[in-house]
Every structure is written in structure tokens, then in C-alpha cells.
Amino acid sequence: MKGVSAGRHPLAVTQRLLLVVVGGYLLSAAAVALGGLLLTGVLAPSEAVALSAMLGFILYLVLLLWGFAERSLGRLWWLLGGGAVLGQVVVQALAWSGG
Amino acid sequence: MGESFGRAMTWLHTWAGLVLGAVLFAVFWMGTLSVFHEELDRWMQPATRLPPPPAVISLDRLVVPLAATEAVGASQWGLMLPTAREPMAQFFYRAPDGGFVVHAIDPHTGALLPEPGSAGATGFIVPFHYGLHIEWRRLGYWLVGAASMGMLVLLVSGVVVHRRRFKEFFTFRPDKRLPRATLDLHNLTGMVALPFHFLITLTGVILFMEVYFPSAADLAYRSADNPRGSFFADAFGGFRRPLLNESGELVSLDAMVVEASARWSGSPPRFVRVWHPGDANAYVEVRRTYADQASLTRGQIFFDAGSGRILHQFDTAPVMSTQRFLSGLHFIAFDHWALRWLYFLAGLAGCAMIATGFVFWLEARRRRHAGTAMGGRRLVEALTVASVTGIIAATLALLVANRLLPADASMGSTGRSELEVWVFWAVWLVAFAHASLRGTRAWRDQTWAIGGLAFTAVLLNGLTTGHHPLAALQAQLWAVAGVDAVLLMTGAAALAVAIRLGRRGTPHTLGVDGNG
Incomplete structure (x- = not known):
């Protein structure tokens, strides 16, 4: 278990853990919500929500695995951290405007 | 890689x-x-170690008299019917004070079984x-x-x-x-056991998808008053009608069960519930058993209590049927x-x-x-x-x-x-x-x-x-x-x-x- 590519410094590990587990979840949840909304164009709303949510677990799993394999912490910040914030902002904005 | x-x-x-x-x-x-x-x-x-339940149960004889004595003033009452694995029936009602009461009963006699004193598994x-x-x-x-x-x-x-x-x-x-x-x-x-472990875990989270991804329903139903409730009604079915506050009759539950079963190609019901009992707007919900199908698709038919006519039948849509099948694999x-x-x-x-x-x-x-x-x-x-x-x-x-x-x-x-x-x-x-x-x-x-x-x-x-x-x-x-x-x-x-x-x-x- 030598040569942990994830970076062994506790601070690096903590950042990675938060970015991947929390950021990955928030990004997945935003993708599920937006995907569900898009799918309402072709499916009944309940069907769109169900399809998007089921696929969301696969997306989250892929993000988790990728996030722990990706060497660059910077890229995690951009893609998972940034993606999660952007996604959640869009979701909240749409939820507000549509009410 | x-x-x-x-x-x-x-x-x-x-x-x-x-x-x-x-x-x-x-x-x-x-x-x-x-x-x-x-x-x-x-x-x-141990009080529920009963012999196998009777093949045919008359709800009119078993549960209607019980409701008349036990569930006075209840806003709903019903029965969870016995199965091969669960030999007792469960009579339940919502009491006038809002409390939900469940009593196990012997489906042969209708007698209330003693309190089990154990949460069981x-x-x-x-x-x-x-x-x-x-x-x-x-x-x-x-x-x-x-x-x-x-x-x-x-x-x-x-x-x-x-x-x-x-x-x-x-x-x-x-x-x-x-x-x-x-x-x-x-x-x-x-x-x-890798395929089993992967599927049992994935179906486990899919089972609770609306808990883990609640914002999906919030966004797709953003114009509804209660987005999550609306999603639930569309996805899982349901029917409501208000009280009329006039007294009404209850025709034969057995006849409704026979009709429901015929619509489910002979599958028996598992669950029967009377909503607003005694009211002119009372209605009866009948749900299908899960014993003979992998999917947890809820076959659900609503009858008018006074006439026995069908008010609403819910059919699960394709994506939700998939979700219910995956859930059934888990369950x-x-x-x-x-x-x-x-x-x-x-x-x-x-x-x-x-x-x-x-x-x-x-x-x-x-x-x-x-x-x-x-x-x-x-x-x-x-x-x-x-x-x-x-x-x-x-x-x-x-x-x-x-x-x-x-x-x-x-x-x-x-x-x-x-x-x-x-x-x-x-x-x-x-x-x-x-x-x-x-x-x-x-x-x-x-x-x-x-x-x-x-x-x-x-x-x-x-x-x-x-x-x-x-x-x-x-x-x-x-x-x-x-x-x-x-x-x-x-x-x-x-x-x-x-x-x-x-x-x-x-x-x-x-x-x-x-x-x-």
C-alpha cells in the first residue's frame, strides 16, 4: 500500500474525501434534478423523476471511483467542487423561478 | 488504467x-x-404460530362485525389478509383521536390475538x-x-x-x-456472490430513491403545491375523495375482492381498507398480493362503498414498473x-x-x-x-x-x-x-x-x-x-x-x- 496516488497528507486526504463524497453527491443530485426536468419533455413527470434518480446512483458511483483515482486535486476542485456549486445554483434558481 | x-x-x-x-x-x-x-x-x-389460513376468507363475516364493535368512529379501517408465511390477519383502524391501532387476529375465528410483547424481526x-x-x-x-x-x-x-x-x-x-x-x-x-452483492446493494438504494434524491421531484413538480406528494401520487398511485357528511351504506366487500381478483388474473388481494366508513362518500381500497410476482407493483383498485362500482384503477407506468421490479428483487x-x-x-x-x-x-x-x-x-x-x-x-x-x-x-x-x-x-x-x-x-x-x-x-x-x-x-x-x-x-x-x-x-x- 505504498505510493498512495491519492496523496497521503491528511489535509489532502480530507479535501479529497469531502470533494468526492459530498461534492460528488451534490453534483449527482443536481444532475438528477436537471435530468429529470429535461426528461419531462418526453416522459410523464413521475417517470422522468424515477428514470433520472435511478441513473443518478450510477453517476454517483462513477464519480466516486473516478474521484479517488484522479491524481490532480486541482481537477477535483474544478470539476466536482465547481460542478456541484454550479449545478445546485441552477437547480435552486429553476425551482424558484418555476414556482 | x-x-x-x-x-x-x-x-x-x-x-x-x-x-x-x-x-x-x-x-x-x-x-x-x-x-x-x-x-x-x-x-x-408464539401467539401467531397458527395453522395455515383458510383458502377463502369472507371479509363480510370476519372483519365487518369486528369493525362495528372495535373501530367505532374510525376514519378508516381495514385488514391485512394472511399469507402462507404470515398466518394471522391484521385488523387496523385509525381511532377518532388520530391514533393508529393494529390488532393481529386469528383468520379462522376472528378472535383478537393477545399483544405479542415483542417487536419481532x-x-x-x-x-x-x-x-x-x-x-x-x-x-x-x-x-x-x-x-x-x-x-x-x-x-x-x-x-x-x-x-x-x-x-x-x-x-x-x-x-x-x-x-x-x-x-x-x-x-x-x-x-x-459478486453479482448478488452488487444488485442487492444497488436495488437497496434505488428502493429509497426519493429519499436520496428528493430534489428531482421538487424540480419536475415545481409548479405543484406539494411537489413530493404529487410525485408520489403519480408514481405509486392513490385515490382520495372527501367526506360528504351524510350516512352511507357498505355493500359486500367479498364481491369487491372477487372482482379485483378477476382483474388481476386470479391473484388474491393482500390488503383491504375502507375509507370514511359510514359516510355516503366512503370508498374501499383493495391491493394485490406480492406473493406471486417479483415486482412490488402495487395493483390497486378503488371501489365505491355504497354501490361496489369501480372508481379508480391504478396501473404502474413503465419506468416505475422497472423501479418496482428492482425493489421487488431486493425485498x-x-x-x-x-x-x-x-x-x-x-x-x-x-x-x-x-x-x-x-x-x-x-x-x-x-x-x-x-x-x-x-x-x-x-x-x-x-x-x-x-x-x-x-x-x-x-x-x-x-x-x-x-x-x-x-x-x-x-x-x-x-x-x-x-x-x-x-x-x-x-x-x-x-x-x-x-x-x-x-x-x-x-x-x-x-x-x-x-x-x-x-x-x-x-x-x-x-x-x-x-x-x-x-x-x-x-x-x-x-x-x-x-x-x-x-x-x-x-x-x-x-x-x-x-x-x-x-x-x-x-x-x-x-x-x-x-x-x-
Whole structure:
């Protein structure tokens, strides 16, 4: 278990853990919500929500695995951290405007 | 996909397994037992050890008179009909004060059965499996959900980590030294049951998709007053109509059941409920059984109580049918004994995989840090012992307490069924304390305890209910005989392991091939 590519410094590990587990979840949840909304164009709303949510677990799993394999912490910040914030902002904005 | 990916997956597999192992073992253990929750209920609630239910039940004769005397002024009442696995019927109503009351009844006579005085497996083990009994802000669901995602990560990374061993697919060398044998068992249980473990975990989170991804419904139904409620009604069906506040009749429930069953190509109903009983707008909800289909698709028909005419029939849409099918795979609510036992065995394989993963971690570090004091490893070992043998012993102690506590046992405001559960928590806590004090020897001690408790449970069941295994077989109480048989096997296996652990002593010098 030598040569942990994830970076062994506790601070690096903590950042990675938060970015991947929390950021990955928030990004997945935003993708599920937006995907569900898009799918309402072709499916009944309940069907769109169900399809998007089921696929969301696969997306989250892929993000988790990728996030722990990706060497660059910077890229995690951009893609998972940034993606999660952007996604959640869009979701909240749409939820507000549509009410 | 180079060497660095393999290393990252090894790191991930090791630490995710270490951090989540305790929760995962608890969830897998309780889930494995939940496969037989009805049978455990029969064992833990002897008053429900009834002969098989009658093939045809007249609701008009059984439940309508009962409702007239028991459920006066109720805003709804109904009956959960018996099945082959659940021989009693359950009569329920919402009392005028808002409380929800459930009474088990004998479907042959309509007599109310005495209070069980035990939550049974359905009331304790099943909710433990999906919510850890942590109800605050649904934290338990979220912990189980996070652990489930962790399990999926562990399964994928495990395949990467152990990929070389796919060549030695069915290797198990119990005669080798402990770490080698442990790793073999870890790989064997992991690989043989890999598709089951992956699907059971994925379907477990899909089952609660609206809990884990609530914002999807919020956005798709953003123009509705109650987005989540609207999603639920569309996805799972439902029908409501308000009170009219004029008195109304209730025509034959049996006729409605016959009509519903005909629409379900002969499948019987499982659940019948009268909404607004006595009102002119009263209506009757009839739901289909799950016993003859894998999917949890809710066949649901609503009848007008006064005329018996159909008001609404709900059909599940295609995507939700898929979700209900996946949920049904997880639930195994359908009748299939061979598959039920396979689920049980694959669940046990999952427990063995998690436990051996832990043991391998400990052994690898014991070797590397031989002679040095290592507090972290000792804590992990105590945690491991408590979360593996400790939770098994605590579960068996629950069964022993179930047979030892007198029917009217209570402590202050704590009733019998809560006391039973307290025994579980107390024994689990003691197991952790014991493991912290005893170190590696705790494995053997607690394995002895498991053996003793398993035999004691069978003995006490025989003494307190008269249904010792042979009597249970004679009385055709298959559930009781089955639980006893598994308990006896557990006891025998535990004794064999305890004796072997005693003979081997503590393995301190090991040859481990570290990259596992």
C-alpha cells in the first residue's frame, strides 16, 4: 500500500474525501434534478423523476471511483467542487423561478 | 488504467472497507436475517404460530362485525389478509383521536390475538437493516445509503484489487496460515456472490430513491403545491375523495375482492381498507398480493362503498414498473423457497466477505508492526470483534431475552418489547467493552458465547412454548422448526470454530503477501 496516488497528507486526504463524497453527491443530485426536468419533455413527470434518480446512483458511483483515482486535486476542485456549486445554483434558481 | 489506478483502488478498497466495514456488517447481517423476517416473527411471537389460513376468507363475516364493535368512529379501517408465511390477519383502524391501532387476529375465528410483547424481526431487525434505528432527521437512512454507495465502490475496487485472483477462482486453502486462508475466503465469498452483492446493494438504494434524491421531484413538480406528494401520487398511485357528511351504506366487500381478483388474473388481494366508513362518500381500497410476482407493483383498485362500482384503477407506468421490479428483487416478498435460501446464503457470504476483509487488515498490520504498541490497530480489532461476533451474540441474546422475559415484563414505562431490544443494545455494548479488554482472545470468547446463546435459545423455545424442534415439525410449524434448525447449526458451527481458535492460539507470526 505504498505510493498512495491519492496523496497521503491528511489535509489532502480530507479535501479529497469531502470533494468526492459530498461534492460528488451534490453534483449527482443536481444532475438528477436537471435530468429529470429535461426528461419531462418526453416522459410523464413521475417517470422522468424515477428514470433520472435511478441513473443518478450510477453517476454517483462513477464519480466516486473516478474521484479517488484522479491524481490532480486541482481537477477535483474544478470539476466536482465547481460542478456541484454550479449545478445546485441552477437547480435552486429553476425551482424558484418555476414556482 | 495503469499501475497508479490499481494503487488508487487498493488504497480506496483498504480504507473504505476499514471505515465502513462495521456499518456494512450490521446492515448485511440484519438484511440477511430480514430474508426470513416472517419466520423469525413466528418464533418471537408464539401467539401467531397458527395453522395455515383458510383458502377463502369472507371479509363480510370476519372483519365487518369486528369493525362495528372495535373501530367505532374510525376514519378508516381495514385488514391485512394472511399469507402462507404470515398466518394471522391484521385488523387496523385509525381511532377518532388520530391514533393508529393494529390488532393481529386469528383468520379462522376472528378472535383478537393477545399483544405479542415483542417487536419481532419485522419491528426490529428489518428497520435496523435500512435505518439503523437512528430516526433523527432520517440520519439512519443516510448512513445506510452512504454505506451502500461505499459497498458499491468496494465491490468495484475489490475486483480491480483482486483481479489477479480471478484466475484462481475457487481457491480456498483452509489448511494454510490464517491470512492466506482469510484472503482466500474473502475472495471466494466476494467473487461467487459478486453479482448478488452488487444488485442487492444497488436495488437497496434505488428502493429509497426519493429519499436520496428528493430534489428531482421538487424540480419536475415545481409548479405543484406539494411537489413530493404529487410525485408520489403519480408514481405509486392513490385515490382520495372527501367526506360528504351524510350516512352511507357498505355493500359486500367479498364481491369487491372477487372482482379485483378477476382483474388481476386470479391473484388474491393482500390488503383491504375502507375509507370514511359510514359516510355516503366512503370508498374501499383493495391491493394485490406480492406473493406471486417479483415486482412490488402495487395493483390497486378503488371501489365505491355504497354501490361496489369501480372508481379508480391504478396501473404502474413503465419506468416505475422497472423501479418496482428492482425493489421487488431486493425485498423478496414473493414466495420462492429455493431463492429465499439462496438470498440467505448469499447474504451470509457477504457477512463473511466483510468480516474476512477486516481480519486480513488486522493480520497484515499485526505482522508489519510486530512488537510495537499500536493503539489504532487495537481499537480497530475491538471494533471488528464487536461488529462481527458482537452483533451476532447480541442478536441471539435478543432471542434468549424474548423467551426469558415474562409476558407482563416492564420497567417503568418501558414495555416488554422495548426491554427485549434494550437487551440487544446492552449485549452489543458489553461485547465492545469485552473486546477492548481482551484483544485478540475476544474472538474466541465471543464465539463461545454465540454457541451457548444459540443452543440456549432453542432450549428456551422448547421449554416456554412446547414447540421443541421435533414438536414443531410434528405440528407443521415449519417457520419455528426452521429457525431452530438454523440456530442449532449456528451453535454447532460456533463451537467448532471456538475449539479451533483455542487450539490454534494467537497467530502472531505470519507470512502475508501484502498486496492482497
